[in-house]
Amino acid sequence: MPKRTTHENASxxxxxxLDLIGDGWTLLIIRDALEGVTRxxxxxxxxxxxxxxxxxRLHALxxxxxxxxxxxxxxxxxxxxxxxxxxxALFPVIAALRQWGDAYLFDDDEVRARLVDRExxxxxxxxxxxAEDGRILGPETTAVTMAxxxxxx
Amino acid sequence: MPKRTTHENASxxxxxxLDLIGDGWTLLIIRDALEGVTRxxxxxxxxxxxxxxxxxRLHALxxxxxxxxxxxxxxxxxxxxxxxxxxxALFPVIAALRQWGDAYLFDDDEVRARLVDRExxxxxxxxxxxAEDGRILGPETTAVTMAxxxxxx
Numbered sequence: 001m002p003k004r005t006t007h008e009n010a011s012x013x014x015x016x017x018l019d020l021i022g023d024g025w026t027l028l029i030i031r032d033a034l035e036g037v038t039r040x041x042x043x044x045x046x047x048x049x050x051x052x053x054x055x056x057r058l059h060a061l062x063x064x065x066x067x068x069x070x071x072x073x074x075x076x077x078x079x080x081x082x083x084x085x086x087x088x089a090l091f092p093v094i095a096a097l098r099q100w101g102d103a104y105l106f107d108d109d110e111v112r113a114r115l116v117d118r119e120x121x122x123x124x125x126x127x128x129x130x131a132e133d134g135r136i137l138g139p140e141t142t143a144v145t146m147a148x149x150x151x152x153x
Numbered sequence: 154m155p156k157r158t159t160h161e162n163a164s165x166x167x168x169x170x171l172d173l174i175g176d177g178w179t180l181l182i183i184r185d186a187l188e189g190v191t192r193x194x195x196x197x198x199x200x201x202x203x204x205x206x207x208x209x210r211l212h213a214l215x216x217x218x219x220x221x222x223x224x225x226x227x228x229x230x231x232x233x234x235x236x237x238x239x240x241x242a243l244f245p246v247i248a249a250l251r252q253w254g255d256a257y258l259f260d261d262d263e264v265r266a267r268l269v270d271r272e273x274x275x276x277x278x279x280x281x282x283x284a285e286d287g288r289i290l291g292p293e294t295t296a297v298t299m300a301x302x303x304x305x306x
Contacts, residue, residue: 007177012266013254014184014247018177020258024160024168031167034292083292086257091292093253094167095282096246101166104239105173113165114300117284123300124290125283129248131270132278139187139236139244142277147267 011146020064021090025049025057027097030083030090033067038080061087096127164299173217174243178202178210180250183236183243186220191233214240249280 007015021027025047032046044054058081061067066087072078095115106112115124129137160168174180178200185199197207211234214220219240225231248268259265268277282290 011264012181012184013251013258014266015177015181015254016258017250017254018180022175022177024171024175027171028165028168031165035297036292088292089253089256092280092282093246093249095295096249096280097170098166100242100246101168101170103242105166105169109301111164111299111301113167113297115282115295116298117288117290118294118296119288120284120286122285124295125285125287127245127249127280127282129245129268129280130278131273132275133273134278135270135272137270137277139189139241141271142248142268143271144188144266145269146264147276148262148264 020060020066023057025053026061027090027094029054029057029061030066030087031094033081033083033087034091034094038082039072039078040081043081066090092127095124099127173213173219176210178206179214180243180247182207182210182214183219183240184247186234186236186240187244187247191235192225192231193234196234219243245280248277252280 007018010016021030028047029043032043037043037046040054040058043049043058044051047054049057058067062069062081064086065084067081068084069079070082072080098113098115102112102114116122117124129142131137131141135141160171163169174183181200182196185196190196190199193207193211196202196211197204200207202210211220215222215234217239218237220234221237222232223235225233251266251268255265255267269275270277282295284290284294288294
C-alpha cells in the first residue's frame, strides 16, 4: 500500500474530500444514511463490516461533522446516526457515481439498485454539469481556475 | 488497514465503482485527465506520486477501460494517456465532489480551484439531482429500487 497522504492543504476541492471519504466504506455508510439507515446494527448488516471498523468509520464521520448522534427515536437507550447538512450534501455526488456505475459496470440484464423519483417512480434524470443558462457542459467547455470566496449557488 | 474487499458482485452501483476508483489517486488521475493532462511526467508532477505507484494506477485505468494509450501527438516516442468515454463519463461525479469540497472544506477566503464555464467564465451551476420534469430531488423525494436493464437517459 502506498503511504497514506493527506490532502488537507490541497488547493483542489476534489483532493481535500479524499481524506474524509477516500475510504470506500465511508462512502457506503453515507449512501446507507441517505437511504434512511440510522442504527449501528443496520449499517453493520448492510455493509458486512467488522464492528470495530464500522465503529471507527462512524466515529470519524461524526468528528468530521458529516453525521451526528441523537437519542433513539423509539425511546430505547440506543443512539442513532443522522446526516448533518454537510453529509446530506453528498447526495448529488453519490447519485452521479451511482449512474456511472449503472451505465458502465453492469451487464444489460443484470439487476441493480437504481435511484427513482418517489413521485413518478421513474429513474432520476442523468446528473449533468450545467452552465448558469442551462447548457450542458463537459470537460472541453469548462476550465479550472483559481478563485477565493464562497462558491456560487 | 481493513482487508481489501471486492464489490464486483454488489448489486449497488455505488459500491461497484469503488474497486476501480476507491483509491483516491485514481480519482485525481481522472481529474487531471479531464483537464487535459496526457503525459506520464505531467501526472507525476501534478500528483507528486512515486513513478511505480503512478505507473500501476495508469495501467489499472487502461485495463479497466477508463484510459487508453495513443502515440504522442508531437511525433515523439512517448505515449499519451487519453480518457475513453467511460473515463470521461466521470466528469459529473468529479464536478459534484469538487463542489462539495469547495462548499464544506475550505475557509471562506481560501483560494481554491473552481470549475468554470469557458463561455461565460462563471462557475458552473450547482450539480443537482433532477426528476424527469426538472424538479430538484433529495434523499426524501427519492427511493432506491431494484431494476434490470439499461439506465434511462
